[in-house]
Amino acid sequence: MAVKTGKYTYLLENTPSVLSFGSVGSKKESEGPLGQYFDVINPDSTFGESSWEKAESKMVQISVGQALSKGNFEADQIDMAFAGDLLNQCIGSVYGLRDLGIPFVGLYGACSTMAESLALSALFVDTAIAKKALAVTSSHFCSAERQFRFPLEYGGQRPPTAQWTVTGSGACVVGESGAAPYIRAVTIGCIEDLGIKDANNMGAAMAPAAAKTITRYLTDTHTRPEDYDMILTGDLGQVGSALLEQLLEQEKIHLQGRHQDCGLLIYDRQQQDVHAGGSGCGCAASVLCSFILPKIRKGTLGDVLFVATGALMSPTSSMQGESIPGIAHLVHLSSSRRRKGVE
C-alpha cells in the first residue's frame, strides 16, 4: 500500500508494473533520433482526419490501441483512464477515449500530464482501488499552434527560446506488480512561479518546478542523484535544462551527466529547426513509451526519475500579462522491485 514519506512523496510498496505501452508520432518525430523506436508513425499529420483536433484524438486512439493490444487487454479490463492534453477542455483525450467505455478522469497538467496520469494510475493500482489503469496524453503541433499561437499559414518568426510542440501520443497500462518496469515512488509537485512571462520561453518558466520537485523527492527518500541512472525531465528544452542544472547546483545537487530531457531527445536540434527543443504533452509521453520504458524493461536502464514539467498558462492569462506558473510531477521507474543493496 502506498505510504507517504516526507512531505511530498509516496512510496508504492506493491510496486505496480507498467504492463504495456504504446507510442505514435508523425513525420517530424520519425525524422528525429528516436524515430525508429515509435510503434506507429504516420507521416500524414492529419492522420486521415478532417481537422487537427480530430487528428490528435486519432493519435490517442492509436497509442491506447497499441498499449492494449501489446498487453492483450480489452478496454473493459481497464478500471480507470487518466488522460489529458493541451487543448481547451481536454478535447483531444475526450474524443479519443469517447468510444472505449472506460471510467475517465480528465487531467490538465500541460506538458507534465504524462507524469501526472502515470502517478495517479500507479497510486490507484498500488492501493488496489484499480486492477488496471490507463495513462495517456497527446499533443499535436497544429492543434496547439492554432490554439496558443498563430494560424499555421501565418508568417511569424519563432525566437530561439521557442519550443516545437510534438505531434505524438503515448499510453501506458499500469497493473499489479508483474514484470519490469516497476513504479516505485511518485512525488506530486507544487505550483512554482518565478515570474517568467515570455510564452516563447517555457523551458525557463518550468525549470524551477522541476528543480523543486527533484529536490523534494531526493530529500523525502534520502537518496542522491548517484542512486539513479537517469533523471529524465519532460520538455525543458535547451534553455530550461541549462537553468535546471544551475538551480540544482545552488541546492548543492549535482546531476553529473545523469540528466536527459525529452524535449532534447526527440528532435535533432541542429537539423530539424525546432529551436530550443520539443514540448507538449505528447513529447514526454511518446519519448517515455517509445525509448525509455523498453530500456527499463530490458534492464539496460535501472532506475529512472521521470519528471515531466508543465507550463500552466492559458492564452487568456498570457494576454492579461500574468506570469507563467510551472509544475513538475515525478515518477520513479525501476527495472527492479527493490532498491539495489537494500534487503
Add this chain to the structure above:
Amino acid sequence: MSPTPQEYNKMSQKAAPNSKLFRNMLVAFLIGGLICTIGQGVMEWMQSLGLEQKDCGAVTSISLIFLSALLTGLNCYDNIAKHAGAGTLVPITGFANAMVSPALEFKREGMILGVGAKMFSIAGPVILYGSAASVLYGLVLAIFG
C-alpha cells in the same frame, strides 16, 4: 535557497540564446527590399500604361496582396517568413498574410465565426488603430487647419 524572481529573470536571460540579429536583419532587408522592388516594377508598368498616379498605387497594393494571398494558400508564405522575419511582415504582403492565414486556418469553425470573424484577429487592430490615428489627424486639420 531558491532565487528571487529578479535573480531568476537574470539567470534565464543569460541562458537564452541570442537571435542572430545581424543575419536576420540582412535577410529581412533583402526579402523586404525585393518585395518593394516588385511593387515598384508593377507601379512603373502601370504608369507606362498611362494610369493615374493614385490608381497605380492601388493596383500595386492589390497585386502584392494577391501574390501574398496565393502564397499563403499554397503554404509557402510561412516558409519564406520563417527566414525573412520582418522582411515579409512589414510590407503590405504581411498585412495580407495576417488576414488570409486565419481565414484559411479557421474555416473548419464555419464561414461566419471561423472565416469571417477570425480574418480580423491579427489585422483588425491594424485597420482600427490606423483609422483612429487618421481620424485624429482629420479632426486636427478640420479644427485648426
Add this chain to the structure above:
Amino acid sequence: MELLISLGKAFLVGGAFCAVGQVFIDKTKLTPARILVGYVVLGVLLSALGLYQPIVDFAGAGATVPLTGFGHLLAIGVKEAVAQKGLLGALTGGLTASAAGITAAMVFGLLVALLFKPGDKS
C-alpha cells in the same frame, strides 16, 4: 537606366524599413501584431508632420509598400477629404483612400479560405 535607379531606390528604402522591423522582432518582446500597428500609426504621424511624402517621392514603392505607407495613405486620404468636406472628411477620408487594399485583402482571404486547405508546417 532610369527604371533601374527607381527599382534600386525602392529596394534600398523598402529593405531598410524591414531591417528596422527585424530589430523590433529580435530585440523586443513586441508581437508581430503590435509591430504592424506601430508601423501604421507611425505612418499616419509622419505623414501628418509632412515627413513621409518626401520619402515616397524619393523611393516610390519602397515607401508605399511597407505598412508605414498604409498609414501615409490613410493620412493623405483624410487630408484631401477634410479639404473637400470639412469635419465629415475626418471620418470618411482614411478608409476611402485605403479601400482598394483592405477590400482586396478581405476578398482574397475569403477566396483562399474557400479554395485551399490548411496545411502543416515543416
